[in-house]
Each structure stands twice: as C-alpha cells, then as structure tokens.
Amino acid sequence: MKACAFCKQEFSSLTREHIMPKSLTDRKQRERGGEKPSRYTSKADKFIGGELTIGDVCRNCNNGPLSELDSYFLQLYDRYIYKFASPEKRIDFTYDFDKLARWLLKVSYNSARATNAPDEVLLESYSKYILGEDVRPKGLNIFLTLVLPYKIKNSEKHDPRIQDVDEIEPDVLRWSRVPDERLAKEGVTFRMVQINSYFFIVIMPNQVTYEARKWYAELKGFRKKYPQFRQLRAKDGVSRTPLKSSGVDMVNNYEIFPSANLSRIFELID
Numbered sequence: 070m071k072a073c074a075f076c077k078q079e080f081s082s083l084t085r086e087h088i089m090p091k092s093l094t095d096r097k098q099r100e101r102g103g104e105k106p107s108r109y110t111s112k113a114d115k116f117i118g119g120e121l122t123i124g125d126v127c128r129n130c131n132n133g134p135l136s137e138l139d140s141y142f143l144q145l146y147d148r149y150i151y152k153f154a155s156p157e158k159r160i161d162f163t164y165d166f167d168k169l170a171r172w173l174l175k176v177s178y179n180s181a182r183a184t185n186a187p188d189e190v191l192l193e194s195y196s197k198y199i200l201g202e203d204v205r206p207k208g209l210n211i212f213l214t215l216v217l218p219y220k221i222k223n224s225e226k227h228d229p230r231i232q233d234v235d236e237i238e239p240d241v242l243r244w245s246r247v248p249d250e251r252l253a254k255e256g257v258t259f260r261m262v263q264i265n266s267y268f269f270i271v272i273m274p275n276q277v278t279y280e281a282r283k284w285y286a287e288l289k290g291f292r293k294k295y296p297q298f299r300q301l302r303a304k305d306g307v308s309r310t311p312l313k314s315s316g317v318d319m320v321n322n323y324e325i326f327p328s329a330n331l332s333r334i335f336e337l338i339d
C-alpha cells in the first residue's frame with residue numbers, strides 16, 4: 070500500500086501526475102507548430118523538452134480536485150497567458166485568488182517531490198489547501214510581473230545562434246524554489262512559476278510561527294526589493310488586478326532571478 074501525496078489515503082496503486090499539466094504543455098506545443106515546449110528545471114540547470122511526471126497521486130485526487138485546478142488554470146491561459154506581454158498593453162487580470170494559488174502550490178509541490186527539494190515537507194503541509202479541503206494559509210501572497218520579449222542588440226548579433234532573430238520571446242515553462250537561505254530557515258515558502266510572460270511568485274510564512282506584524286514587515290521588504298511585481302488580491306471570489314509591463318524582459322528577469330544564463334536563454338530559440 071502506498072499513500073497518496075495529497076490526501077494521504079493508502080492505495081494499492083497510484084497514478085502519475087504531470088508536474089506541469091499535460092493540457093498546458095499540449096497547448097503550448099500546438100502553438101509552436103507541433104514542437105515540444107522547452108521546460109526549465111533548476112536541478113538539471115538547462116532547458117530540455119519533454120514532460121515530467123510523478124507517480125504518487127491517487128486516482129481520486131488526480132482526476133478530481135487536481136484536474137479541476139488544471140482546468141481552471143487553462144482558462145486563465147486561454148484568456149491571458151497565451152499572449153506574450155507587450156510594453157504598451159494594459160491587462161485587466163481577473164482571477165480567483167484561491168484557485169490560482171492552489172494551482173501554483175500544486176505545481177510547486179509536485180516539482181519539490183520530483184526533485185527532492187528542501188521545501189518538500191513544507192509544501193506537503195499545504196496539500197489539504199491545494200485539494201480545497203482547508204482554509205487559506207495565513208499570510209499567503211502571490212506576486213506577478215509580466216516579462217517582455219528581449220530585443221537583441223546589434224552588439225550581440227555576433228552570436229551565430231541569434232544572428233537572424235530580433236527578439237527572444239518569453240516562450241517558457243519554468244518553475245523552481247527561490248533560494249533565500251534566511252527565509253528558508255524560517256520556514257517561508259518562496260517559489261516561482263513562469264508561464265510565458267506571466268511570472269508568479271508564491272510567498273507565505275511558516276504557519277506555526279506566523280505573526281501578522283512581522284510578516285507585513287517581511288512583505289514590505291519584498292515589495293521594496295522587487296518593485297516590478299504586483300501583489301494579487303487575496304480575497305474570496307473574483308479579483309481584478311490591472312497589469313502593465315514594468316520593463317522586465319527575458320534577460321533582466323534572469324538577472325533578478327538567476328538560475329540560467331544568457332547563453333541558455335538563447336537555446337530557447339527555434
């Protein structure tokens with residue numbers, strides 16, 4: 070008997086859950102004319118095509134609440150995320166905070182188990198919330214920034230891989246833990262998920278030692294350090310946050326969140 074990573078019930082056999090839902094990778098593949106999307110894993114430290122799965126989820130969770138979350142995110146994808154951001158355009162981003170947060174946490178928890186990340190146990194403690202069976206964790210915050218395509222400078226054209234392209238689009242599926250040793254030690258969840266231009270940060274305090282005042286100060290520091298991010302509204306039901314580009318592009322975004330260098334970004338080009 071094996072226990073499901075989400076509901077903890079024991080089953081004789083478990084099913085495979087995609088870390089990034091197959092519906093989403095299929096959608097991106099179709100948009101790219103059949104080519105597999107690149108994905109980034111911090112463990113492999115490179116962009117590779119293909120799909121990652123993890124085989125420790127029961128059928129009930131996989132086909133029930135987790136698949137409902139995937140459907141919800143796919144709606145957001147079809148409404149907003151499929152389109153790369155442009156410097157001029159303003160977007161009225163409308164979302165259900167909890168469904169979005171639960172989906173981002175699901176991807177993060179799946180990824181943490183697949184790579185034995187140090188925050189696996191922490192993320193596991195939110196599995197009931199991910200399933201929709203627990204209240205929203207205290208101090209849970211989602212931040213979002215739009216990543217623009219990177220315009221290639223003439224001085225960079227000597228690189229044979231980019232001689233014939235003018236810009237690098239944020240054609241990306243990318244997720245990882247944001248390494249911050251101080252916050253990690255305090256049990257703070259700090260994760261990023263990027264799909265195309267939409268770069269999400271999930272940050273929330275240790276639920277056991279949570280103190281509202283201390284956490285507000287922490288968030289204030291976060292906003293100061295990352296002014297390009299908008300904070301999403303943590304309320305029930307539908308929220309709306311106007312988004313516009315803050316000038317972050319594919320390259321300087323990697324400089325802010327270093328986990329790949331410029332030459333690896335160039336590998337994304339068809």
Ligand SMILES: [Zn+2]
Pocket residue numbers: 073074075076077078126127128129130131
């Ligand atoms: Zn289950």
